[in-house]
Amino acid sequence: MKSLRRYLDKIKPHFEKGGKFEKLHSTFDAFETFMFTPDAVTSKGSHIRDSVDMKRTMAIVVFALVPSVLFGMWNIGFHHFKATGQEGTLLEMFWLGFLRILPIIVVSYGVGLGIEFAFAQYRGHEVNEGFLVSGMLIPLVLPVDVPLWMVALATAFAVIIGKEVFGGTGMNILNPALTARAFLFFAYPSYMSGNEVWTHGMIKGEGIADTFSGATPLAEAAAGNVDNLPEVSEMFFGTILGSIGETSTLAILIGAVILLFTGVGSARIMISTFIGGLVMGLLLNAFAVNPFMEVPAWQHLLLGGFAFGAVFMATDPVSASQTPKGKIIYGFLIGFLAILIRVVNPAYPEGVMLAILLMNVFAPLIDHYVIENNIKKRLKRAKVKA
Amino acid sequence: MSEEKEPLFSGKNIKLLTEPLNDSNPITVQVLGICSALAITVKVKPAFVMAVSVVFVMAVSNVVISLLRKTVPPRIRIIVQLVVIAAMVILVDQFLKAFLFDISKQLSVFVGLIITNCIIMGRLEAFALSNKPWPAFLDGLGNAAGYGVILIIVAFFREFLGSGTIWGYQVIPEGFYNFGYENNGFMILPPMALIVVGIIIWVQRAKNKKLVESN
Numbered sequence: 247m248k249s250l251r252r253y254l255d256k257i258k259p260h261f262e263k264g265g266k267f268e269k270l271h272s273t274f275d276a277f278e279t280f281m282f283t284p285d286a287v288t289s290k291g292s293h294i295r296d297s298v299d300m301k302r303t304m305a306i307v308v309f310a311l312v313p314s315v316l317f318g319m320w321n322i323g324f325h326h327f328k329a330t331g332q333e334g335t336l337l338e339m340f341w342l343g344f345l346r347i348l349p350i351i352v353v354s355y356g357v358g359l360g361i362e363f364a365f366a367q368y369r370g371h372e373v374n375e376g377f378l379v380s381g382m383l384i385p386l387v388l389p390v391d392v393p394l395w396m397v398a399l400a401t402a403f404a405v406i407i408g409k410e411v412f413g414g415t416g417m418n419i420l421n422p423a424l425t426a427r428a429f430l431f432f433a434y435p436s437y438m439s440g441n442e443v444w445t446h447g448m449i450k451g452e453g454i455a456d457t458f459s460g461a462t463p464l465a466e467a468a469a470g471n472v473d474n475l476p477e478v479s480e481m482f483f484g485t486i487l488g489s490i491g492e493t494s495t496l497a498i499l500i501g502a503v504i505l506l507f508t509g510v511g512s513a514r515i516m517i518s519t520f521i522g523g524l525v526m527g528l529l530l531n532a533f534a535v536n537p538f539m540e541v542p543a544w545q546h547l548l549l550g551g552f553a554f555g556a557v558f559m560a561t562d563p564v565s566a567s568q569t570p571k572g573k574i575i576y577g578f579l580i581g582f583l584a585i586l587i588r589v590v591n592p593a594y595p596e597g598v599m600l601a602i603l604l605m606n607v608f609a610p611l612i613d614h615y616v617i618e619n620n621i622k623k624r625l626k627r628a629k630v631k632a
Numbered sequence: 633m634s635e636e637k638e639p640l641f642s643g644k645n646i647k648l649l650t651e652p653l654n655d656s657n658p659i660t661v662q663v664l665g666i667c668s669a670l671a672i673t674v675k676v677k678p679a680f681v682m683a684v685s686v687v688f689v690m691a692v693s694n695v696v697i698s699l700l701r702k703t704v705p706p707r708i709r710i711i712v713q714l715v716v717i718a719a720m721v722i723l724v725d726q727f728l729k730a731f732l733f734d735i736s737k738q739l740s741v742f743v744g745l746i747i748t749n750c751i752i753m754g755r756l757e758a759f760a761l762s763n764k765p766w767p768a769f770l771d772g773l774g775n776a777a778g779y780g781v782i783l784i785i786v787a788f789f790r791e792f793l794g795s796g797t798i799w800g801y802q803v804i805p806e807g808f809y810n811f812g813y814e815n816n817g818f819m820i821l822p823p824m825a826l827i828v829v830g831i832i833i834w835v836q837r838a839k840n841k842k843l844v845e846s847n
Contacts, residue, residue: 393812407827411834433818 254278272366276373300415304378306510310501311382311558314491317484319343321493322390324485326446329458346390346446347490353394355381357401365410376415376422376564377405383423383558386491387551387599388430389443396434400426420606421565424599431599439595441465444487462487464550464588468595472537481548492554495547502557511561514570515577519556522581523547530589538589546585555598556581565606569616576612580605640766648770652778654840658751659782660833661843665751669783670825671742676799678738679787681728683780685743687773689720690752694772697760704761713756714747721746751779786828794819 254277260267261274280301323339334342358377366373384401408425409418431438441460442448448460463486466474476486484494492498505511527543534540547553560566560580567576580601587597594600658664673679693716697704704712725743728736736743746752755775760768791797793816796804804813818824837843 393814395812396814407830411830429818432821433816434814435817437814 250281254281270367272370272372273363276363276366279372300375301378303510304375306508307379307505307558308382310504310510311379311386311491313497313500314386314494314554315347315382316340317494317497318386318490319347321484322346322446322490325444325487329445329448329460342446343390347385349394350385350388350392350397350490351382353397354384354401357398358384358405361402361405361410365414369414371414374409374415376409376418380404380422380426384426386558387423387427387489387554389438389489390446391443391449392430392437396430396437400430400433403429416564418564419610420603421559421562424559424603424606427599428603444489460487462550462595464488464595467538467541467549468588468592470537472541475541475545478545478548481545489551489554492551495553498553498557505557505561511557512563512566512573512577514573515561515566515580516556518574518577519560519581519584520547522578522583523552523556523585524581525578526582526585530585546588550588550596551598552581552584555584555602559598559602560605565609567609567612567616569613572609572612572616575616576605576609579608645767645770648767649774649777652771652774653781654778654836655842657778657782657836658754658775659779659829660836662751662754664754665749665779666826666829668742668745668749669779669786669829670822672739673783673787673790673825673828674794674820675738675791675797676784676787678735679783680780681732681735682739682742683776683783685724685728686746686749686752686779687776689717689724689746690755690776691769691772693717693720693752694755694760694768695765697756698763698765698768701761701763709757709761710753713753717747717752717756751775782829782832785832786825789828790819790825794824 258274258278261271263271267274279299320336320340320343322343323334323341326342327334327339355377358381362373362377381401384397384404388397404422404426408420408422409415412418427438437443437449441462444462445458445460448458461469461474463475463481466472475481480486482495484497486493502511502516506513506516523546524543527541527546530539531543541549556577560577567573580598582601583604584598584601587594587600589597591597652658656662659666659669668682672682693713696716697713700712700716721744724746725736728739728743755771759771763771788798791799792803796802796809796815
């Protein structure tokens, strides 16, 4: 560690103003602050300075994602072996998934950070940290067999159109990871939905047993085969088909605990999202006209990407509502709409993505009215006194 | 009659023709006519036909209104403008139905909707009503061309990336598909037209600093 610090200090002057690599300052800065807590001190105004900066915050989210990643790796191997009818040890399953996921993560980070660095250099500002999380979220919301060039394209789209055109991290109105997923969902539906994409090797049909359907529980339910839904415990632990990181509610809950414990994720948003989903589920149960609408409300929370979206996507501090009251409304509507889209619109079995993106767009409006309302209330109070 | 001496292609007149292509482009700068730009830019061919139709409708109705400008009472000018545009649009529509039936089918309702294209009404109101026929003609040509150019650029990217073809001919080789390339289905959907228009605006503003508002 010390030698690294010394090395950074040695090359630092080259990147300062007037140095040889002055133009690459933001790149150097990004690496330096990534490795070490910056030693900047506040010179005016308030003098409270927390060492937890954006990079540390983002690192905590990545840390919270680890259980989902690890479980996703095993789950890919598990389903591949199950589909091909082979026997495999735990390690073999994990290794197979690891080899599948690693390239997706590498491509996602490579392309995204590449673009971020290029923009930072060009605009002369610091490299934005936001992509540290987006780069990990993007692979987790994709099916396992998505071609790598699609990942690269979607990442580029999300970073450029979803973020940089608005001014970079902190300015984006949409969650970048979901923008990437939505892009792929609409651009290459044959690789993003259907029954073949969720199991490794199934698109090419390599040795997949004929009896293996490959449909996700959500697809089964949407088709009305509610009897085919897996056991609740399976849905909770996540041994079901789905996008890489979304299947295990347990792993996601571990992540949620980390986020809540460190105060990085908003408990208001998470809880109100779950409540919103539950309310919609109960409403649908009450008016059930088809088998899908009869699925118990609480099971919806375990299915598909609902939990993942609620914990990791809806709580994105940039695109979510900022006011405490706004957060509750925002979260509730996400859950509410997600289940509505999921059940009522058969074309989009995964409503969570669309619900979150929609509410991302509405978040500033919600904040606006919450603030206006507060102003009105206080004015009223002031008038009564006078 | 002093203007008689002004040459047909004086600097001012040339400007009428070229300015809408860049500095005051109806789509990318004035942001008019977006609706049809979203709807008919999936393929280059219909976009081209649409562009030509708009050029015709706009140039002719600009001239007609310019000729009528002194006789039309201001209170009913909008109605008169609509009648003129509608007459031209019907001509175009009938022509397309007679000679380019397939494309007419693809453009469907959007030929008729040229009437409501705000660029045309806007130019009639803002320019033709107060200018002589020749400048009005050039203004109509210029604005319609500015509209058409953007239409064709957007359609080019959408058809190329969305269908792998240009003007209906396959341009992305079969080998690419065998290698795993896929047409981008998102390009065929209207939202992507909006994003492509946005990117064009971005590029244009990066090159043309005049357009960037200072605040």
